[in-house]
Amino acid sequence: MTRYESTIRSLLDLAEIEINGSRPWDIQINDERFYQRVLANAHIGFGESYMDGWWDCDQLDNLIHKLLRAGLEEKIKPLKLLGPVIAAKLFNRQKMSRAYQVGEHHYDMGNDMFKLMLDERMVYTCAYWKDATELNTAQEAKLDLVCRKIGLAPGMKVLDIGCGWGSFAKFAAEKYQTEVVGITVSREQIELGRQMCEGLPVQLKYQDYRDLNGDFDRIVSLGMFEHVGVKNYRTFMKVVDQCLRPNGMFLLQTIGCTKKANAVDPWADKYIFPNGILPTPAQLTRASEELFHIEDWHNLNVSYAKTLMAWMKRFDENWGAIKELGYDDRFYRMWRFFLMTAAGSFRARRVHLWQVVYSNNGVEGGYESIR
DSSP: OOHHHHHHHHHHHTTTOOBTOSSTTSBEESOTTHHHHHHHHHHHHHHHHHHTTSEEOTTHHHHHHHHHHTTGGGTOOOGGGHHHHHHHHHSOTTOGGGTTHHIIIIITSOHHHHHHHSOTTOOOSOOOOSSOSSHHHHHHHHHHHHHHHTTOOTTOEEEEETOTTTHHHHHHHHHHOOEEEEEESOHHHHHHHHHHTTTSSEEEEEOOGGGOOOOEEEEEEESOGGGTOGGGHHHHHHHHHHHEEEEEEEEEEEEEOSSOOSSOOHHHHHHTOTTOOOOOHHHHHHHHTTTOEEEEEEEOHHHHHHHHHHHHHHHHHTHHHHHHTTOOHHHHHHHHHHHHHHHHHHHTTSSEEEEEEEESSOOTTOOOOOO
């Protein structure tokens, strides 16, 4: 046994995980170079070695859950990872000139692939499983929850910042008879979204949030704030404030964490969401100070873990068709690592899914929390 293997085995013992063990969350080693690669490159080495087939795990989500609950992510931090930390402090990696990178890299990956993974409405954010048992109804329940939380009513004009394929816009127009403007940085989403919303009072635009103007009764942003960046949080909130009519309401749905992130996750930055970073509660409140009243803060953490597992199930069921679109086995392993590590992270309570309801003048008589 090499010293690299011995070190990894000792660390995994802390999480009750075995190398080549018999339990579904144990790691099965296919290439002995795994040990040195993980110690040298930490997160990115762990993810890339999985993509390359150097190790396997039947229940990857449970493996990640156990690793995080044991705090092992803090025990392997090579010096080379200080680079992203320094870069995040010195530079604005989410500045306007880089705003469209995540659209090109991730959301423009292919509408046909996302159709085979998501629900019928193509909602690419957390579903709401309180009274739902399958993905389609859970996503409709989430869209309706958002509408009820902001007191949506017929005739209102609504802005959706980060509209995706227009799933919320279409739902709000159909079910609540509202007029909706949505923006996204993905050309692929715009193309399909406009088809899906044809005939409805919905306008979808290829646009960065910093170019927004107009007057809206309600504003929502569902799963986009993760791309804004700490240096731009105040700018984002000011844009919302400028676009929101008096006595308006704004609902922000974002993944967040309770520990301040000093840099983007290197594996996710390279393969999934370039320039992404998660906010803390303190960062959100500071960004909205003197602009908004916080009326409600709802944590849907468990619902997101369940949503990710539902997406993985759909992805597996349709892998044959997805593969025919031109995706190879390494992409499958990359995507499985993405979805399952995210599910494990939510289950371990390392990340959270928040819906925060803001008002610009304070809800007269008080706001009644809706669940």
